[in-house]
Amino acid sequence: MSNMDLSVRIGKLTLKNPVITASGTFGYGLEYPDLFDPSILGAFTTKAIKKDPTHGHPPMRIVETTGGMINAIGLQNVGVEKFINEKLPLIEKLYTHCIVNLAGTTIEEFLYLTEKLANQKAVSAFELNISCPNVKRGGMLFGQDSNAAYQITKAVKEVAEGKTLIPKLTPNVTDITEIASACIEGGADALSMINTLSAMAVDIKTRKPILSNVFGGLSGPAIKPVALAKVYQCYTKVCKEKNIPIIGMGGIVDTRDALEFILCGATAIAIGTGNFINPLAPKEIIDGLARYLKNSNINSIKELIGTLEV
C-alpha cells in the first residue's frame, strides 16, 4: 500500500492523506490515543476556540434524528489562554497537522485570536467558524452575508502571518457560491464545507422543544446529499477555476462517502458525527482509500478530485 499516494495539499500544508476529523468531534486531538493514534490523520480540527472561556448551553444539548443528530452545544471551550498553555504543548507532540477552529462574534475577537495563535508552531492552519452570529449585524451569521464573509477573511488574513486560512461555510444560505467567492476574494487559502443545517426537535410529551437552545445544527448521514450538492456547486462555479481546495464534510461515515465528496471536487474530507457512530471511522477510511486506489489502479488520490462526469 506504500506506493499509493494519498497526499494532498491544502494551502501551504501537505497532508499525508485527505482524512481530517471535524471541529467539535475530536476534542483537542488528545483524547483518543487508546483507540487509534491521532498521528495517522492527515489533520485534525480542534474544538472552536474563543477569546474567553465559554460555558455553552444548558442541557439538553443534543437530540438524535433518523440518520443523524442535532446539536446545540453553544461553543463551550476553554478559551484561547488555556488552549495555548495546556493543550498546544501536547498537540505539538503529535505527528499530524492541527487546524485550529476560531470562533467569535466580532471581527475584533477573530483578530485577537489570530494574533495570539499566528506564531504558534503547533498550529498548522486556521479554520474560521463563520457560522457565528455577527453581533454588529443583529446576530446574522458572518457566513450568511457575502460582505461580512469577505471582511472577516481579509482582516484575519492580514494578521495570520502566512498560516493557511480556511473559512468554514454554512449551508443555511441562498447561494453558497457567493459566500465562497467572497471568502476567496478576501484571501482564503481553502474552504471547508458544510457546517450543520439549522434544525429543531419537539417533545410531544412535554410539548416543548427538546433542545434548551430551541434551535441546533443537524449533522450526520441525513445531510450528506445536501453537503455533496454544496461542494459540487462551489467546486464547479468558483473553486476549480480559482484553484482553491475544498475540505468536504457532512455525513461521511465510510470510504464510499469520502470518495463521493472527492469526485464532487473535495481535495480533503472531514469526519465529524461519524466518529460518534464508529470511533475507528477515520482509520478505516484512510485504509479504504488506499485500497480503492490499489484496486482501481490509480496512483494518486489527486487524480480523482473533481472528476465527476456530468
Added chain:
Amino acid sequence: MTQRKIGIAEVVSNKPINRSFFTLSLRLYGINFIKPGQFINFQISNFQANIKSKPVFEFSEYMALDIKKPFLMRPFSVGRILKTGRDIVDAEFLIKEIGVGSYILHHIEKGTFFNFLGPLGSNFEIDDKIKHAILIAGGTGLAPLMALTDLLLAQHKIIYLLVGGNNKDNLPFQVIEKTGKLSSLIPASNVIIPEMESEFCITGVSTDDGSLGYKGFITDLAEKLLNFMNIDNDEKISLYSCGPMPMMKAAHVLAKRHGVRHQVSLERHMACGLGVCLSCVNKIKKGDNWEHISICAEGPVFDADEVIFDE
C-alpha cells in the same frame, strides 16, 4: 490512560422483569475488566424493530417504529458483573424500555452479536475504613448499585440497598412480597429484593403510592434508617445513590446532615461517550466556580459535593 476498546457483545440471555424492565446478560469479548459505576456504549444502529414485538413505551402507539432506527450508540451502566477474565467479561445490564433503542434491546435474541465501546467512565470508590454502606436507587439506577453491592460484600461491608419507584408495577426488580430484616427496624417495609437480600445485604423498597413496601420517597426510608443507625463518626458509613436528580439531591441533603461521604452516578444524553463532543455535560464545581463537565469521561460517578444538581 483508560483502555477503551471496541469489542463484540454476545447476548447470552434476555429475561423480562416486568412489563418495561428486563435484564440483558451479555458476554463482552475484547475487554478484561469493568468496574461498578462504569458503563458500556452499545452499537445497535443496524437493528430494526421486529414487527411481532409490541412496544410498551409511552407514545409508541403513535410511532412508525419500522422506520425510526437508533443512530447514536446507547450507553448503559454495568449491572452485576458475573465474570472477568482474559478478554472476556460476563455482565448483566438492567434496562427499561423508554424509546426506540431500548425497545430494540427489549426483543434482542440470545446469540445476537453487536459492537460495543467500553469500559467507559469512572467507577465508585470504596473507603477501606467504612463498615456500612447505604445504597439508594431509583429505577434503572439500581443497575450500577447492584454491581457495587457485590463488590462491597467482597470487601466485607454491610449493605443497605434501598430501591424506590412510583408504584408496584414500576419497580426495577422482580417483586416478591416477603419480609426481610429491614422491617424489624422500620415497620411497613415488608418487601425485599429477593436476588440481593442476604446475610450482609439488607434490602428495602418504597413506592410513592404505597402499593408496595414503604409509602413515600426512598430518601424518606433512608432517613429513617440513618436516624436509627445513630452515626457517631464519619468514617464508618458511606452513601451511594443513582436515580432521578431530585432523588440524588435529596439523598445529598441527608448525607450532609449526617456527615457521610456520598457518591452519585449521573445520567445525561450522550453522543461520543469519550469526552470529546460536550453533549453530556453537568455542572461540576471547580474551586470557587463551576464548569460544564462531560459526565462520560470525568464521571458518571462523582462525589456529590462537587455536583450542582439544579440544571
